[in-house]
Amino acid sequence: MIPELDLRNLLRRDPGEMSVLARAVQEVGFLTVSGTDLTSDRVERVLDAYRAFFRLPDDDKRAVDMARTGANRGWGAPKSEQVDPDANPDFKEVFDCGYELPDRHPFEKRNLGVYAPNQWPEKPLGFRAEIEAYYSEAISVGREILSAISDALGQSSASFADAFDPPMALLRGNFYSARPEWAGDKDFGIAAHTDYGCLTLLAMDGAPGLEVRMPDGRWEPIIAAPGTFVINFGEMLEMWSGGRIKATLHRVIGGAWERISVPLFLNPAYDTNVAPPGSGQIILAGEHLSRRFNETYLHLKTAG
Ligand SMILES: O=C(O)CCC(=O)C(=O)O
Ligand SMILES: [Fe+2]
Numbered sequence: 299m300i301p302e303l304d305l306r307n308l309l310r311r312d313p314g315e316m317s318v319l320a321r322a323v324q325e326v327g328f329l330t331v332s333g334t335d336l337t338s339d340r341v342e343r344v345l346d347a348y349r350a351f352f353r354l355p356d357d358d359k360r361a362v363d364m365a366r367t368g369a370n371r372g373w374g375a376p377k378s379e380q381v382d383p384d385a386n387p388d389f390k391e392v393f394d395c396g397y398e399l400p401d402r403h404p405f406e407k408r409n410l411g412v413y414a415p416n417q418w419p420e421k422p423l424g425f426r427a428e429i430e431a432y433y434s435e436a437i438s439v440g441r442e443i444l445s446a447i448s449d450a451l452g453q454s455s456a457s458f459a460d461a462f463d464p465p466m467a468l469l470r471g472n473f474y475s476a477r478p479e480w481a482g483d484k485d486f487g488i489a490a491h492t493d494y495g496c497l498t499l500l501a502m503d504g505a506p507g508l509e510v511r512m513p514d515g516r517w518e519p520i521i522a523a524p525g526t527f528v529i530n531f532g533e534m535l536e537m538w539s540g541g542r543i544k545a546t547l548h549r550v551i552g553g554a555w556e557r558i559s560v561p562l563f564l565n566p567a568y569d570t571n572v573a574p575p576g577s578g579q580i581i582l583a584g585e586h587l588s589r590r591f592n593e594t595y596l597h598l599k600t601a602g
Contacts, residue, residue, distance in 0.1 A: 300326060300510065300520055300528075304333040305439070308446040320450040327544030328510050328530045330522055331499075334439045336432075338525030341501045344432045345524060345558050348471035350422035351393055352558070362393075362417040365597040369414030370394050370468075374595070376475075381594050385489035389478055389552065395429060396468040411598070412466050412568065412587050433469045433562070440467075440499045440564040443529060447497075451542060461566035466495075466587060468563045474507060477552035487550035487557070493532035494590040495565035495583075500528040502559040511547035534565060534586055538572040 301322040307315035308331075322329040351359070362372035371394055377387040395416045418426040441462055448454045474487040487507060502508065502522050509517040510530075522528050536545040550557075566572070568584030592598045 300518070301329045303329055303331050305331050305442065306333040309442065311446070311449060316446070316450045319446060323447055323451070323531065323543045325513060325544070326510070327546030328520065328528065328548070330520075330526050331439075331443060331529055332526040334525075334527065336435055336439060336501075336525065336527075338523065340432070340435075341524035341560075343428060344501065344560060345503050347422065347425050347428040348393060348473065348558055348560065351419060351425055351471070352391060352473040354419070354421060358419065358421060359391075362419045364394065364417070364595070367414065367417070368598070369411040370591055370595050370598065371396060371414050372417035373419075378596055379594050380489075380596060381491035382486075382489035384484070385486055386482075386484045387596060388486055388488045389475065389481065390487045390550070391473045391475075393471040394468055395433065397464055397466055399464075410568070410584065410588070411591055412584050429469065429471075432560075433467070436469065436499055436501075436562040437465060437467050437564060439527070440497050440562055441465075443499070444497055444564070447543070451539070453539070461570045461583075462564070464567055466565040466568060466584060468495075468565075470561050470563070472557075472559045472561070474550060474552050474557040474559075476554050476556060481552070487552035490547050490549040492536075492545040492547055493530060493561075493563060494534065494587055495532040495563045496535040496538070497564045498528075498530050498532060499562040499564065500530070500559060501561075502528070503557060505555055505557040507550045507552060507557045508559070509549055509551070517549070532563070532565075533590070534572045534583055537574055537581060537586075540574040540576075 359373045364372040374392040376391045380387040399413045504523045508520045512518050533545045535543050566583045570583040572583045573579035573581040
């Protein structure tokens, strides 16, 4: 069982809820959070918007194909990402959008993959407005949860909160078709991986598919209805917390049904040093993220 928390209890720093949170981040590395301002209706609308996009003919989606760019904003076709080098590229398709630096920023920063310009499709109508609004709201919720975590671990500091201004946040719609007939042992909706960044706030449509690697090695299924969020942590936060916070493996094998999930990957600003405290190392958040993008997106992979 994954610990189930309520954001309202976390916001008032309820001692019982805070200790469940502290255990959850250090042991299983997965939890669910409900009681946010993002209601089930709100999340259903977001899921509908992505669903309508993914149902467009491939020719329409190709107009915003990330493979034509040097970044990962827009549509990623099936098999455009390989999250596990021992598995085949994933059969999911995605739509990614994220933080764009304001125009006044130096050009070389704006040109970085992690801050690349978004690509918005002309259809479905209202898609951009729906997704952009959700992107901001989801970041606020994610930041509230991060702040509760740093309090729960006794690590609260203004510099931690400031590090997320501005965030390198990426919002993704994942579309899993029914598991294809040709799929074999090495084919997954998304193969086993840890997320790259800090905190992932994951909405899903209520269909099964996500499995989490538990400390005892079992793969545990997790299902959440719209309005309940699955929260997990990425490699960057594991490093930055000196290993206290766990980046946990997870995967989707897929089944005889379609499924949509919407993760928000929340990361600090590019120049944040996320190396383990006291290690004397410097690991810039933006460099870690760029490296992981280059390793997993087929169109960004460097030869050799
Ligand atoms: O679809 C899911 O539930 C998980 C998606 C995921 O792990 C990811 O996009 O990183
Ligand atoms: Fe993931």
